[in-house]
Amino acid sequence: MVDGRRRRGKTQVRRLSAGWGLALGLCALLGFPSRGLAGMLDTPLPTFSDGKSAQVVGLLPRVIKNHNLETVVVCTNLDTVAANIGLEVFDKDGVLVNSVNAGNGEILNVAVGATRTIGTAATALLTEDHKMTLLPDLRNGSGRVVASEAKVFCAALLVDQLHAIVEPSICPTCPVPSLVSAPVWACGNSIVDPFEQCDDGNLEGGDGCSASCASEDPCFGKGGDTDGDTICDAEDPCVHFANTLPLVISGFSGIPDECLCGDFDGDGFHSATDAAAINDCAAFIRFDCVSLRDEVAAPIDGFYSATDADQVSLVSAFLEPVFQLTCGLRPEGTCGGATGVSCF
Amino acid sequence: MRMTMRKTGGALAGASLLVWALTFGTWVQAGPSNTPLPTFSDASPALHVYTAVGVIKNNDLETAFICTNLDTVAVHIGVEVFDKEGVLANSVNAGNGAILNVPVGATRTFATSGTALLTEDALITLLPNLRNGSGRVVATSKTISCSALLLDEVHAIVDPLLCPTCPPPAVAHLPLIRVP
Numbered sequence A: 001m002v003d004g005r006r007r008r009g010k011t012q013v014r015r016l017s018a019g020w021g022l023a024l025g026l027c028a029l030l031g032f033p034s035r036g037l038a039g040m041l042d043t044p045l046p047t048f049s050d051g052k053s054a055q056v057v058g059l060l061p062r063v064i065k066n067h068n069l070e071t072v073v074v075c076t077n078l079d080t081v082a083a084n085i086g087l088e089v090f091d092k093d094g095v096l097v098n099s100v101n102a103g104n105g106e107i108l109n110v111a112v113g114a115t116r117t118i119g120t121a122a123t124a125l126l127t128e129d130h131k132m133t134l135l136p137d138l139r140n141g142s143g144r145v146v147a148s149e150a151k152v153f154c155a156a157l158l159v160d161q162l163h164a165i166v167e168p169s170i171c172p173t174c175p176v177p178s179l180v181s182a183p184v185w186a187c188g189n190s191i192v193d194p195f196e197q198c199d200d201g202n203l204e205g206g207d208g209c210s211a212s213c214a215s216e217d218p219c220f221g222k223g224g225d226t227d228g229d230t231i232c233d234a235e236d237p238c239v240h241f242a243n244t245l246p247l248v249i250s251g252f253s254g255i256p257d258e259c260l261c262g263d264f265d266g267d268g269f270h271s272a273t274d275a276a277a278i279n280d281c282a283a284f285i286r287f288d289c290v291s292l293r294d295e296v297a298a299p300i301d302g303f304y305s306a307t308d309a310d311q312v313s314l315v316s317a318f319l320e321p322v323f324q325l326t327c328g329l330r331p332e333g334t335c336g337g338a339t340g341v342s343c344f
Numbered sequence B: 001m002r003m004t005m006r007k008t009g010g011a012l013a014g015a016s017l018l019v020w021a022l023t024f025g026t027w028v029q030a031g032p033s034n035t036p037l038p039t040f041s042d043a044s045p046a047l048h049v050y051t052a053v054g055v056i057k058n059n060d061l062e063t064a065f066i067c068t069n070l071d072t073v074a075v076h077i078g079v080e081v082f083d084k085e086g087v088l089a090n091s092v093n094a095g096n097g098a099i100l101n102v103p104v105g106a107t108r109t110f111a112t113s114g115t116a117l118l119t120e121d122a123l124i125t126l127l128p129n130l131r132n133g134s135g136r137v138v139a140t141s142k143t144i145s146c147s148a149l150l151l152d153e154v155h156a157i158v159d160p161l162l163c164p165t166c167p168p169p170a171v172a173h174l175p176l177i178r179v180p
Helices: A002-012 A018-029 A272-278 A287-296 A306-312 A315-319 B002-028
Strands: A055-065 A069-077 A083-090 A106-110 A115-119 A139-147 A152-160 A179-182 B047-057 B061-069 B075-082 B098-102 B107-111 B131-139 B144-152 B171-174 B176-178
Touching: A055 A069, A055 A083, A055 A152, A055 A179, A069 A083, A069 A139, A069 B047, A069 B131, A083 A115, A106 A115, A115 B047, A115 B131, A139 A152, A152 B047, B047 B075, B047 B144, B047 B171, B061 B075, B061 B131, B075 B107, B098 B107, B131 B144, B144 B176
Parallel strands: A179 B171
Antiparallel strands: A055 A139, A069 A115, A069 A152, A083 A106, A083 A139, A152 A179, B047 B061, B047 B131, B047 B176, B061 B107, B061 B144, B075 B098, B075 B131, B144 B171
16 A cells, blocks of 8 residues: 555656655654645645646645635646646645546646636636636645646736726726735746755756756765765765864774874875775764764764774765764865874 | 659658648747747847746736846846747847846846836837736846746825825736746
């Protein structure tokens, strides 16, 4: 069941970033599994009335239909083929309140370059191409725009249903309709929306940001490719050395090279390769980082020591942002000299 | 014989191209993503800088674009508007929706009509009711920054001491999609 749902989600929500999965997983951990199929994030995607499958092209965290305030989405098909477009609305409890498959909130075969407008009701200000049938007062909910093609982009407005703009010379005191834009979270709109790791304004992968707006940088969230070799690997933390504090650590066995810097590999410079030469990237982790380091090693012995590194046996532990790696970067060659020379 | 075959092949290829053009030509060049980019009136080629979804000119609601030149040289800036079917509704090349030589650091405003609230530098001449459409900002440099507004055409902000019952205009932000 779970695997089936995962497979379905991967296929259907291909434009949503990997972050959505994390969010959903977090929800499950927090004890909301019963909400697993509710709301804009986790409700199964519909098919259109012509049988075409739908994918999410925009999430609307705020859809309001209340007290004559309505929500209108304006969508343009920027793809190269005609697209079906649908708007699904969820009430305040995350319950889907319309069926795109039944034609409620659906516009089929929107031509390339064409723009269509879907509203939660007709408004006096705008001209909607499709008015949804919803209960009179949705109150506050959410929504998602689905489409048969990926490159459909939308804007959303919250609009006064009843008032139009009237020329003041005709009616100087007629009130003006309320109008405000509402956010649409979408991959490919050049805005890093919630749950996106990146958004480079396109839906192509292989350019550093995937088609689902997940970062293609293997160093993303891991401290970065600090040595500039385009690979995020164990070498990277080694350039973060600022071992200004001599680390006299209980429980440490062996030579405390953490408190040393020097030309270990004999290339004339103190640099990342020195760390590789001594095979201990932890040598360049500053003390404050080290103290955090022990907090995540298991078993926690209260000390940072060589055994910590052994326990996790991965330098990548130091790449995780949770450890707040703030170690400074010292440029190549600024600390030449023999082993044991103080860094600063 | 060989010549005949070559001619026949050429004719077939031409006919195929014609059929393809008649079949697909209309949609291939529709909307802000698939319409060829214009040149400005001085023949400078335009770059696609922003896409706007939700350009509205309807019931006295207009759309305005405000762009600032962040480049180190003067740039040409234009706004193209597409109707709800994706058909281009103005010609930047003809100067409709274009401002040439925007100085370094300068800001210019384009709008689908003059409004009581803003002071526009370029008015895009369009049919009276575009209804709902889309648009794109083009320029000779990508180093410009633009924002867009949907706004009431006819109302200004009037000092309430002078007119306590005069309503203020409706204004809403319209997000723009930056093209890489």
